[in-house]
Amino acid sequence: MAAELASPRDMAVARMPFLSARQRIALVMRVGDAPLRELRLEDVELAVGRRLDGARWDPDAWERESERDLRFLSAVGGSSYGYFDSGYPAILRETARPPFMLYARGRLPDGRRPSVAIVGTRYPTGRGLEAALALAMEAAAEGVQVVSGLARGIDSAAHRGAVAAGGRTFAVLGRGIDAVYPASNKELAARMVDAGGGITSEYPPGTPPSRWTFPERNRILAGLCRSTVVVEAPGGSGALISAAFALEEGRDVYVASACAGGPRSAGSDALAADGALTLSSFGDIIEDWRYGDKRYGDKRCGDKRGGAYEPGCFYALAWRSGERRRRAPLRRPNRTRPRSPANGRTSRRT
DSSP: OOOOOOOHHHHHHTTOTTOOHHHHHHHHHHHTTOOGGGOOHHHHHHHHTSOOTTOOOOHHHHHHHHHHHHHHHHHHTOEEEETTSTTSOHHHHTSSSOOSEEEEEEOOOOTTSOEEEEEOOSSOOHHHHHHHHHHHHHHHHTTOEEEEOOOTTHHHHHHHHHHHTTOOEEEEOSSOTTSOSSGGGHHHHHHHHHTTOEEEESSOTTOOOOTTHHHHHHHHHHHTOSEEEEOSOOTTOTHHHHHHHHHHTTOEEEEEGGGTTOTTOHHHHHHHHTTOEEESSHHHHHHHHHHTOTTOOOGGGOOTTTOOOOTTTHHHHTTOOOOOOOOOOOOOOOOOOOBOTTTOOBOOOO
16 A cells, blocks of 8 residues: 655644644635745734644644654555545544544545444443454444544554454554554554554654644544444543544444443443443444435335345445434533643643
Protein backbone atom coordinates (compact mmCIF):
# COMPACT_ATOMS: atom_id res chain seq x y z
CA MET A 1 0.00 0.00 0.00
CA ALA A 2 1.49 3.31 -1.12
CA ALA A 3 1.68 5.91 1.64
CA GLU A 4 -0.36 9.09 1.22
CA LEU A 5 0.96 12.34 2.60
CA ALA A 6 -0.77 15.63 3.22
CA SER A 7 0.75 18.79 1.79
CA PRO A 8 3.75 20.21 3.66
CA ARG A 9 1.82 23.46 4.18
CA ASP A 10 -1.12 21.67 5.81
CA MET A 11 1.25 19.66 7.99
CA ALA A 12 2.82 22.94 9.09
CA VAL A 13 -0.64 24.30 9.94
CA ALA A 14 -1.18 21.16 12.04
CA ARG A 15 1.86 22.22 14.08
CA MET A 16 0.40 25.61 15.03
CA PRO A 17 -0.16 25.10 18.79
CA PHE A 18 -2.62 27.92 19.47
CA LEU A 19 -5.33 26.80 17.02
CA SER A 20 -7.99 24.15 17.48
CA ALA A 21 -8.76 21.64 14.74
CA ARG A 22 -11.81 23.64 13.69
CA GLN A 23 -9.77 26.85 13.49
CA ARG A 24 -7.10 25.16 11.37
CA ILE A 25 -9.83 24.06 8.95
CA ALA A 26 -11.19 27.63 8.85
CA LEU A 27 -7.70 29.00 8.22
CA VAL A 28 -7.03 26.73 5.25
CA MET A 29 -10.47 27.48 3.80
CA ARG A 30 -9.72 31.19 4.06
CA VAL A 31 -6.16 31.35 2.72
CA GLY A 32 -6.29 28.54 0.16
CA ASP A 33 -2.82 27.39 -0.92
CA ALA A 34 -1.00 30.49 0.31
CA PRO A 35 2.31 29.62 2.05
CA LEU A 36 2.41 30.39 5.74
CA ARG A 37 5.38 32.70 5.22
CA GLU A 38 3.18 35.02 3.20
CA LEU A 39 0.70 35.38 6.05
CA ARG A 40 0.69 37.52 9.15
CA LEU A 41 -0.83 36.77 12.53
CA GLU A 42 -3.55 39.29 11.69
CA ASP A 43 -4.52 37.17 8.67
CA VAL A 44 -4.91 34.16 10.90
CA GLU A 45 -7.01 36.11 13.41
CA LEU A 46 -9.30 37.23 10.59
CA ALA A 47 -9.65 33.64 9.35
CA VAL A 48 -10.47 32.10 12.73
CA GLY A 49 -12.57 34.98 13.99
CA ARG A 50 -10.82 35.70 17.26
CA ARG A 51 -7.86 37.50 18.75
CA LEU A 52 -4.72 35.45 19.30
CA ASP A 53 -3.12 37.54 22.02
CA GLY A 54 0.19 36.10 23.13
CA ALA A 55 0.49 33.74 20.15
CA ARG A 56 3.97 33.57 18.64
CA TRP A 57 4.00 33.73 14.83
CA ASP A 58 6.85 31.47 13.68
CA PRO A 59 6.06 29.76 10.35
CA ASP A 60 9.69 28.75 9.87
CA ALA A 61 9.59 26.67 13.05
CA TRP A 62 6.32 24.95 12.06
CA GLU A 63 7.69 24.17 8.61
CA ARG A 64 10.79 22.61 10.16
CA GLU A 65 8.59 20.51 12.43
CA SER A 66 6.40 19.43 9.52
CA GLU A 67 9.50 18.42 7.53
CA ARG A 68 10.54 16.29 10.50
CA ASP A 69 7.07 14.73 10.55
CA LEU A 70 7.31 13.95 6.83
CA ARG A 71 10.69 12.29 7.30
CA PHE A 72 9.31 10.16 10.12
CA LEU A 73 6.28 9.08 8.11
CA SER A 74 8.42 8.24 5.10
CA ALA A 75 10.77 6.18 7.28
CA VAL A 76 7.99 4.06 8.82
CA GLY A 77 5.70 3.90 5.80
CA GLY A 78 3.12 6.07 7.53
CA SER A 79 0.56 8.42 6.03
CA SER A 80 -1.08 11.74 6.78
CA TYR A 81 -4.46 13.04 5.68
CA GLY A 82 -5.58 16.64 5.86
CA TYR A 83 -9.24 17.54 6.22
CA PHE A 84 -9.49 18.48 2.54
CA ASP A 85 -7.60 15.45 1.21
CA SER A 86 -9.45 12.73 -0.69
CA GLY A 87 -8.23 10.01 1.67
CA TYR A 88 -9.69 11.71 4.75
CA PRO A 89 -12.64 9.70 6.16
CA ALA A 90 -15.88 11.20 4.87
CA ILE A 91 -17.77 10.05 7.98
CA LEU A 92 -15.50 12.25 10.14
CA ARG A 93 -16.31 15.31 8.06
CA GLU A 94 -19.93 14.88 9.19
CA THR A 95 -19.01 15.37 12.86
CA ALA A 96 -19.20 18.60 14.83
CA ARG A 97 -15.47 18.73 15.60
CA PRO A 98 -13.53 16.79 12.99
CA PRO A 99 -9.74 16.58 13.34
CA PHE A 100 -7.76 18.77 10.95
CA MET A 101 -5.06 16.15 10.36
CA LEU A 102 -4.82 12.39 10.80
CA TYR A 103 -1.48 10.60 11.02
CA ALA A 104 -1.60 6.86 10.44
CA ARG A 105 0.48 3.73 10.41
CA GLY A 106 -1.20 1.07 8.36
CA ARG A 107 -4.64 1.98 7.03
CA LEU A 108 -7.60 4.06 8.03
CA PRO A 109 -11.02 2.36 8.22
CA ASP A 110 -12.48 1.63 4.80
CA GLY A 111 -15.35 4.05 4.27
CA ARG A 112 -17.18 1.48 2.15
CA ARG A 113 -17.54 -0.81 5.15
CA PRO A 114 -19.31 -0.12 8.45
CA SER A 115 -17.32 0.23 11.63
CA VAL A 116 -18.26 -0.33 15.26
CA ALA A 117 -16.50 1.11 18.30
CA ILE A 118 -16.04 -1.30 21.21
CA VAL A 119 -14.95 0.48 24.39
CA GLY A 120 -14.87 0.06 28.14
CA THR A 121 -12.85 0.26 31.30
CA ARG A 122 -9.11 -0.26 31.60
CA TYR A 123 -9.76 -2.48 34.63
CA PRO A 124 -12.46 -4.93 33.56
CA THR A 125 -13.72 -8.10 35.13
CA GLY A 126 -13.08 -11.45 33.48
CA ARG A 127 -16.64 -11.36 32.18
CA GLY A 128 -15.99 -7.98 30.57
CA LEU A 129 -12.85 -9.22 28.81
CA GLU A 130 -14.70 -12.27 27.49
CA ALA A 131 -17.60 -10.14 26.25
CA ALA A 132 -15.32 -7.66 24.44
CA LEU A 133 -13.34 -10.47 22.82
CA ALA A 134 -16.49 -12.29 21.68
CA LEU A 135 -18.21 -9.19 20.31
CA ALA A 136 -15.13 -8.19 18.33
CA MET A 137 -14.70 -11.68 16.90
CA GLU A 138 -18.35 -11.78 15.84
CA ALA A 139 -18.11 -8.33 14.26
CA ALA A 140 -14.95 -9.23 12.36
CA ALA A 141 -16.50 -12.46 11.15
CA GLU A 142 -19.29 -10.40 9.59
CA GLY A 143 -16.87 -8.04 7.86
CA VAL A 144 -17.46 -5.16 10.26
CA GLN A 145 -14.40 -3.10 11.17
CA VAL A 146 -13.64 -2.78 14.90
CA VAL A 147 -12.40 0.54 16.28
CA SER A 148 -11.10 1.12 19.79
CA GLY A 149 -8.42 3.00 21.70
CA LEU A 150 -5.65 0.40 22.27
CA ALA A 151 -5.82 1.00 26.02
CA ARG A 152 -5.51 -1.78 28.57
CA GLY A 153 -8.55 -3.85 29.36
CA ILE A 154 -11.63 -3.76 27.12
CA ASP A 155 -9.91 -1.91 24.24
CA SER A 156 -7.09 -4.45 23.99
CA ALA A 157 -9.53 -7.37 24.17
CA ALA A 158 -11.58 -5.89 21.32
CA HIS A 159 -8.52 -5.47 19.10
CA ARG A 160 -7.31 -9.00 19.88
CA GLY A 161 -10.71 -10.46 19.11
CA ALA A 162 -10.90 -8.79 15.72
CA VAL A 163 -7.38 -9.91 14.77
CA ALA A 164 -8.09 -13.47 15.95
CA ALA A 165 -11.14 -13.63 13.68
CA GLY A 166 -9.17 -12.42 10.68
CA GLY A 167 -10.79 -8.99 10.63
CA ARG A 168 -9.53 -5.44 10.47
CA THR A 169 -9.26 -3.36 13.60
CA PHE A 170 -8.16 0.23 14.11
CA ALA A 171 -6.93 2.18 17.10
CA VAL A 172 -7.26 5.91 17.72
CA LEU A 173 -4.41 7.02 19.96
CA GLY A 174 -4.23 9.78 22.53
CA ARG A 175 -0.64 10.57 21.56
CA GLY A 176 1.53 10.66 18.42
CA ILE A 177 1.83 7.49 16.34
CA ASP A 178 5.58 7.30 16.89
CA ALA A 179 4.98 5.22 20.02
CA VAL A 180 2.29 2.97 21.44
CA TYR A 181 0.73 3.67 24.83
CA PRO A 182 0.76 1.55 26.86
CA ALA A 183 4.06 0.09 25.66
CA SER A 184 2.80 -3.41 26.50
CA ASN A 185 0.50 -3.16 23.46
CA LYS A 186 3.29 -2.52 20.96
CA GLU A 187 3.17 -6.10 19.66
CA LEU A 188 -0.63 -5.97 19.40
CA ALA A 189 -0.42 -2.75 17.38
CA ALA A 190 2.04 -4.39 14.97
CA ARG A 191 -0.31 -7.35 14.51
CA MET A 192 -3.19 -4.98 13.80
CA VAL A 193 -1.23 -3.23 11.07
CA ASP A 194 -0.06 -6.53 9.58
CA ALA A 195 -3.68 -7.74 9.48
CA GLY A 196 -4.77 -4.79 7.35
CA GLY A 197 -5.81 -2.43 10.15
CA GLY A 198 -3.94 0.52 11.56
CA ILE A 199 -3.33 3.06 14.27
CA THR A 200 -4.13 6.73 13.84
CA SER A 201 -3.98 9.98 15.76
CA GLU A 202 -4.68 13.66 15.21
CA TYR A 203 -1.53 14.51 17.17
CA PRO A 204 1.77 14.97 15.34
CA PRO A 205 4.55 12.41 15.90
CA GLY A 206 6.33 13.01 19.18
CA THR A 207 3.26 14.34 20.99
CA PRO A 208 3.17 12.72 24.46
CA PRO A 209 -0.05 11.51 26.10
CA SER A 210 -1.74 13.88 28.52
CA ARG A 211 -4.87 14.13 30.64
CA TRP A 212 -6.76 15.83 27.80
CA THR A 213 -5.48 14.06 24.67
CA PHE A 214 -7.22 10.79 25.58
CA PRO A 215 -10.75 12.15 25.92
CA GLU A 216 -10.27 14.33 22.87
CA ARG A 217 -9.40 11.29 20.80
CA ASN A 218 -12.68 9.68 21.88
CA ARG A 219 -14.62 12.04 19.59
CA ILE A 220 -12.64 10.62 16.64
CA LEU A 221 -13.10 7.05 17.82
CA ALA A 222 -16.86 7.47 18.00
CA GLY A 223 -16.97 9.64 14.90
CA LEU A 224 -15.45 6.92 12.72
CA CYS A 225 -18.20 4.45 13.61
CA ARG A 226 -21.87 3.91 12.93
CA SER A 227 -22.37 2.46 16.41
CA THR A 228 -20.58 2.42 19.76
CA VAL A 229 -20.71 -0.51 22.19
CA VAL A 230 -19.88 0.11 25.85
CA VAL A 231 -18.96 -3.32 27.18
CA GLU A 232 -18.21 -2.59 30.83
CA ALA A 233 -17.75 0.84 32.40
CA PRO A 234 -17.88 2.08 36.00
CA GLY A 235 -19.36 5.46 36.76
CA GLY A 236 -16.09 7.30 36.27
CA SER A 237 -15.01 5.54 33.10
CA GLY A 238 -13.87 7.57 30.12
CA ALA A 239 -15.74 5.09 27.90
CA LEU A 240 -18.81 7.17 28.77
CA ILE A 241 -17.16 10.08 26.94
CA SER A 242 -17.09 7.99 23.77
CA ALA A 243 -20.78 7.23 24.30
CA ALA A 244 -21.49 10.94 24.81
CA PHE A 245 -19.72 11.88 21.59
CA ALA A 246 -21.59 9.14 19.72
CA LEU A 247 -24.90 10.51 20.99
CA GLU A 248 -23.92 14.05 20.01
CA GLU A 249 -23.39 12.82 16.45
CA GLY A 250 -26.66 10.88 16.34
CA ARG A 251 -24.95 7.49 16.34
CA ASP A 252 -26.27 4.36 18.08
CA VAL A 253 -25.06 3.40 21.55
CA TYR A 254 -25.28 -0.17 22.89
CA VAL A 255 -24.42 -1.83 26.18
CA ALA A 256 -23.27 -5.44 26.62
CA SER A 257 -25.81 -7.37 28.68
CA ALA A 258 -23.16 -9.87 29.82
CA CYS A 259 -21.75 -7.31 32.26
CA ALA A 260 -25.03 -5.86 33.52
CA GLY A 261 -25.14 -5.45 37.27
CA GLY A 262 -21.46 -6.25 37.67
CA PRO A 263 -19.03 -4.54 40.05
CA ARG A 264 -17.48 -2.51 37.23
CA SER A 265 -20.67 -1.65 35.34
CA ALA A 266 -22.30 1.31 37.10
CA GLY A 267 -21.71 3.60 34.11
CA SER A 268 -22.83 1.14 31.45
CA ASP A 269 -25.83 0.16 33.58
CA ALA A 270 -26.80 3.83 33.72
CA LEU A 271 -26.64 4.03 29.92
CA ALA A 272 -28.96 1.04 29.67
CA ALA A 273 -31.35 2.61 32.17
CA ASP A 274 -31.38 5.78 30.06
CA GLY A 275 -32.41 3.89 26.94
CA ALA A 276 -29.31 2.38 25.34
CA LEU A 277 -30.04 -0.96 23.70
CA THR A 278 -28.55 -3.97 25.45
CA LEU A 279 -27.06 -6.74 23.36
CA SER A 280 -26.06 -10.31 24.07
CA SER A 281 -24.19 -10.85 20.80
CA PHE A 282 -23.16 -8.86 17.76
CA GLY A 283 -26.13 -10.40 15.99
CA ASP A 284 -28.33 -8.00 17.94
CA ILE A 285 -26.58 -5.08 16.21
CA ILE A 286 -27.02 -6.83 12.87
CA GLU A 287 -30.74 -7.03 13.48
CA ASP A 288 -30.94 -3.43 14.57
CA TRP A 289 -29.02 -2.22 11.53
CA ARG A 290 -31.22 -4.34 9.27
CA TYR A 291 -34.64 -3.50 10.70
CA GLY A 292 -33.73 0.06 11.59
CA ASP A 293 -33.48 1.14 7.96
CA LYS A 294 -36.86 1.89 6.41
CA ARG A 295 -35.52 1.58 2.89
CA TYR A 296 -33.67 -1.67 3.52
CA GLY A 297 -34.42 -4.15 0.79
CA ASP A 298 -31.11 -5.48 -0.51
CA LYS A 299 -31.98 -9.02 -1.58
CA ARG A 300 -28.40 -10.04 -0.95
CA CYS A 301 -29.05 -9.49 2.74
CA GLY A 302 -32.67 -10.56 3.02
CA ASP A 303 -35.58 -8.16 3.32
CA LYS A 304 -37.55 -6.61 6.13
CA ARG A 305 -39.92 -9.58 6.17
CA GLY A 306 -37.21 -11.81 7.58
CA GLY A 307 -35.09 -12.93 4.62
CA ALA A 308 -31.81 -14.69 5.33
CA TYR A 309 -28.83 -12.56 6.29
CA GLU A 310 -25.58 -13.02 4.39
CA PRO A 311 -22.22 -12.00 5.90
CA GLY A 312 -20.80 -8.89 4.29
CA CYS A 313 -24.14 -7.35 3.33
CA PHE A 314 -23.41 -4.33 5.54
CA TYR A 315 -21.30 -2.84 2.77
CA ALA A 316 -24.47 -1.89 0.90
CA LEU A 317 -26.23 -0.70 4.06
CA ALA A 318 -23.52 1.05 5.97
CA TRP A 319 -24.48 4.69 5.58
CA ARG A 320 -28.08 4.63 4.43
CA SER A 321 -30.32 6.95 6.37
CA GLY A 322 -33.79 5.88 7.34
CA GLU A 323 -36.40 5.64 10.04
CA ARG A 324 -34.84 4.21 13.18
CA ARG A 325 -36.65 1.75 15.43
CA ARG A 326 -38.63 3.40 18.18
CA ARG A 327 -36.77 3.40 21.46
CA ALA A 328 -36.64 5.31 24.70
CA PRO A 329 -34.77 8.60 24.33
CA LEU A 330 -31.18 8.19 25.44
CA ARG A 331 -29.82 10.97 27.56
CA ARG A 332 -26.27 12.16 27.21
CA PRO A 333 -24.10 10.87 30.10
CA ASN A 334 -23.50 13.58 32.66
CA ARG A 335 -19.72 13.96 32.66
CA THR A 336 -17.39 16.72 33.82
CA ARG A 337 -14.30 16.97 31.66
CA PRO A 338 -11.21 19.19 32.20
CA ARG A 339 -10.47 21.73 29.51
CA SER A 340 -8.00 21.01 26.74
CA PRO A 341 -5.53 23.86 26.18
CA ALA A 342 -6.02 24.16 22.40
CA ASN A 343 -9.74 24.47 21.93
CA GLY A 344 -11.35 25.19 25.27
CA ARG A 345 -13.55 22.10 25.10
CA THR A 346 -13.89 20.06 28.25
CA SER A 347 -12.35 16.60 28.36
CA ARG A 348 -11.43 13.77 30.63
CA ARG A 349 -8.94 10.95 30.33
CA THR A 350 -10.36 7.53 29.51
